[in-house]
Structure formats: structure tokens, C-alpha cells
Amino acid sequence: MMTPQAELSTEIAAKSATGPVLEVRGLQVAFPTRDGVVTALDGFSMRATPGEIIGLVGESGCGKSTAALSFMRLIPKPGKISGGEIWIEGQNILKLRDAAMRRLRGPSVAMIFQDALTALDPRMPVGKQICEPLQLHQRLSARAAKARAIELLASVGIPSPERRFSQYPHEFSGGMRQRAMIALAISCNPRLLLADEPTTALDVTVQRQILSLIARMRDETGAAIILITHDVGVVAELCDQVIVMYAGRAVESGPTRKVFTSPTHPYTIGLLSSTLELARDRSLPLTAIPGLPPELIHLPPGCAFAPRCGRADSLCSAARPDLVAVAPGHQVACWHGQEG
């Protein structure tokens, strides 16, 4: 028999282990510009549970980075979140005051940025930057924070962390900087880790190291990880779930294996078949998606992909499809999704 207290704590543990860390409903992000309002995200919904790696994949300008920034509430002005809800660990972060949001950044949600050289402060030693959140959020003493920061640097695979602690970002190589960024992001054990193209600026052999590190972090901390990338191969290797984005909306989502073995949305099909692969038959031409991604200011009224789509008909250019389940957990936003 368990004591009531133990029962309660296991119940809480069970709840926090299964409940979503992140729940986004109908998110809209708009950037006013001289030429009109750019709707970077329009009705975007997703959820993430602990221990899950979710891939957000799409081409530049599809809104994947905007999504991550809005989860941190870091959308640069004059852009703003114009609609929808973002729940992180049961709190609607859009209703929080700035100070409360600041307390959330670090322990609840943290971000690994694409370009570590611009994301790190060039005037501050790397170690000190990692100490900062530890002292602020976990109220560690300067000495304890330093010990913990060195531990973190070691855990992300930086050799001689004591020496590296007092070095500046420019003294680090690209891969090392990205590791330091990861150490900084995981310093307060966030339950939700956002990784925005963490390997795009890196060489393949170093990319491989960083991807393994991110997978290890998930196993060790049980955090939910959202991995933003344009590389379909990275998603295939690392992610449990994938959300394919196009022009500010999710066009297909589901378990990675399912989406990649039976893609249903014509854009997903196009993206997968235009992806270069080592196993591809060289004698066949690549099937490219014709045309260009739409400009977000002048979105077509119907499906945004319709002008480039081979299956488009009058319905597609008239009305916008919503995400509909085609199989358990597998959703597609396409009028012709059921036929495929």
C-alpha cells in the first residue's frame, strides 16, 4: 500500500509525464509592413508531450521560426501575436505579464538559436553567460553556478570545460559554440526545448554530433523538443512527430514514419521527392515542385499551395482546407487528401 502522499506525488508525476507541455490553438502572428500586413502564421495549432521530438519542416518563409519565437513570446516588434492561444505547462502565456513570462523562459521553455555567434553575447565569457540563468532562476550562488556551468559544458561534450568557461564566443569553433548554446538552453532543465535550425550553419560531421547530442538530451531530461529544420533527412532520423508547414499553416502532421512513408499532401509529396538522397537513382531527373512559394502579403484566397499543385481544381482556389485526420494521428489539410 502506498501512503496517500506518495500516491499523490506519483499521480502528479503521471500527470506531468503525460499531459502536454505545449498546446497551441489557432495561433496567428502578423507583421505590419509598408506594403500591407504579412500573416506569418495563420491558424497554427500543435501540441507537444514530454520526451517527444517534433519536427517543424518547411522552406524559408513558411513560418517555422516565427512559431518558435512566439512560443518564447519573442516576436520582434512591430510583429505581434494577433490571435490564438499558447499554453505552456497549463498557463496561457499570452495572458502573462512580462515579468511572469521572463520567469518561464529558462526553466519552462528555452531556445537554441540557429546562429550561435549572433545569439551569444560577444562581450561576455561563455561560462558567465551560462551562469546568468542559473543565478537568476535557480538562485544559485556564484560559486555553485560556476560549478554547474562547467558541468553543463562538460555534458555537451566540450573538452577542458574549466578553461573554456572563461573564454569568449569568438574563441570557440562553430560546433563548439553550438554546444555552448545548447548548454545555455538546457541550464535550467526546460520542459520544452525549441531548436531553431541548430545544425544548418554546421558541417555534416559536426551536424551529426549535435544531432546525437540533442537526442541524448531528450533521453536524459525527458524534455519535449521542437526541432525546426528544412532538412527532411534530419527530421526522418530524429523526430517522432513531424509537422509540414507551408505559407504559415500546417499542411500535414503526424508520426514521422507515417508521414514520410505515406505522404498525403501534394506539398509533402513534392518536398520528399525533391529531396536529394544518397540512395536515389542518379539516372532519373529530380521531380521538382514547379513555381515559387507565395508571397505572404498576397496569399491566394483558397489553398496557398494551389498555384503550384498538380491536383488543384476550382474548389482549391476558392476555399482553404483545414487539417483533417486521414488516419489516427495523421492529419492533412487538402481537399483531395482522402483520395490519395
Next chain:
Amino acid sequence: MLSINAGGQPQSTDPIDGDVVVSLRNLKTYFPGPHLGVWPWSGRTTVKAVDGVSLDIRRGQTLGLVGESGCGKTTVGRSLLQLVRPTGGDVYFERQNLCKLSNKELYPLRQRMQIIFQDPYASLDARCTIGFTISEGLLIHKLVTPNEVQERVAELMVTVGLNPAFRNRYPHEFSGGQRQRVGIARALATNPTFIVGDEPISALDVSIQAQIINLLRSLQARLNLTLLFISHDLRAVRYLSDSVAVMYLGKIVEIAATDKLFAAPQHPYTHALLGSVPRASWSQASAARVELTGDVPSPINPPSGCYFSTRCPQVMPICREQRPALVEAQPGHKVACFVINDAVEAA
């Protein structure tokens, strides 16, 4: 497919096989590195960006040059075209040694060798219309009369899939993929026999990459172009190239026909490079991987012995002392590694 003279020795007098368009013999390009001290008279280090590269490219073929950033692959392309004058070695282009020619003597040859640059945003003059950008080479080399220029520009734009009506627009009005098409049209304008593609697709989105790759392939087949395709993307290189050279810190570590190299890589670095490529297919996702530790060493202060010895999973004592030479392991497949053979590089 890949012809490298027996013994691998550069024979400067040998009339290279007429089918070979470009051949490099022991090409070296060094740059002055950081100062050793704070004083103006204190010496400078040398960055050996390209350190003894030899290769041949046959007519109508594509040689892929892969490696990580800083390994010297771009410098090979630029020294080949004499955009950077090499420090040593020879570059033969259609049997002429470019390194021995003056800039003036090179001038007429430039018409036949062109380059497509990596960054479609930086490589087009923002203040020139794309029609002017494309026509510049035509006018300089007097390939058309001024009356025919517009006609030829329109023809080139159609060739690369651009609407000729856009010829009076400026680069900022185009997307990345379209600008890269302008860059390709500019390279094609003078009817070159040889083109260096310096990471022509790496700045583009996936679906646009596929469009440009298909374009390059069809142009090559139609115009019988010879290509040096420089890229860090092994997937693109495999798809476009007939043979592949792998570079590491200014040296070629392995060179072979594409199918051979990808089916049976010999050098441990090639192994690691191939293992690092993310795969989107499920059929072979579980293949064993070699994960390298550490970063590429600095070319200012390269390791003694084999440059790869600091990261090599199969390193042996000899690797730290002597440099392996690039020699044939199998016919047409050259490797520089002591694990494969014991040839030592001549000092």
C-alpha cells in the same frame, strides 16, 4: 572515367590526353595568415588553403569536389580559373598552362571558362538590370553585334527558364532561385566549354534546389559542358557528378568514380562523411555510423603527419609522423591513407 597518369607524377611536358579539358598538377595556393607577433615586422603564418592537388576532368564530365568548410574546395575552383593566382603547380586548360599566362593572355581564354557563384544575392550587381548582367560577357568578348544582343539575351533567359520580358528588372525583384538562374545564364552567355559551379545550390530551398539541379543536368547534356561541381552536400554531388574528389585541409584524400566512391569508400574520412548524411528513407536508416569527434583542425597549424590523424577512428602511430600519398588503391580509385596502402608523400 577518371584518368590519372600512371605513377601519379605530374609530367609537365606530357601532352595530356585530348579528351581532358582541365588538369591540375600539384596545385598549391597559400594565403598569408595572422601575424605571429604584434609588430609590423614580425613574421606571418601561412594558410595552406590548397596544398598539392592534382586531378583531371574529361570533356563532358562532371567532377564533384566535396569537403567541409575551410577545406579549400572553393580555393581550388578559384585558382583553377586564375581568379586567385596559385602559389605553385600547374593548371592546364585545353593544353595551355594557365599559370604561365599573363592576365592579358588569359583574357581571351576566360570566354571559354566560367563560374557560377554560391551566393545569388551577392554575386549580381544590384545596380545593373539582369539583361545587362547577362549581356556584359557577350559585349566584352565581342561575340555578338550590338544589334543582336537583345536577341541573344532573350535566348539565354529562355534556356535557363526565365521570362525574357524580365530583362529590364533588377536583381532585388527576383527570388533566390531566379537569381541563381541569372547567374547560370551569365555563365553560359559566352559559350564556355568549362564551368566551375561553386556551391550553386546551397543557398536555395529544397524544392528550388531540385529545379536548379535539373537545369544544370539538362544544360550539361545539351551543351556538352564540362563541370567542376563544388559542394559540401554529398547528396547533390552524388547526383550530379561522374567522379568525386574528397578534400580535407587542402588535400585530396580520395578520388574515384561516383558509384565506386559511394558504394565502397576507402578513406576513413569519406566513411565518416557518408555516415553523417541524414537519410530520409527508412530502408537503410539503421546503417552503422562512424561518428567523428572534434572539429577540423586549423589550416594555419595543421597536425603533423596525416591531417586527418587527430580525428581518425583508425589512427596508427605512423599516421602521426608521416603524410600518406594519394595513390591508386584500385584501378581509377585513389586514396591517401596508411590503412589502405603505405605510400608516403614526397616532402
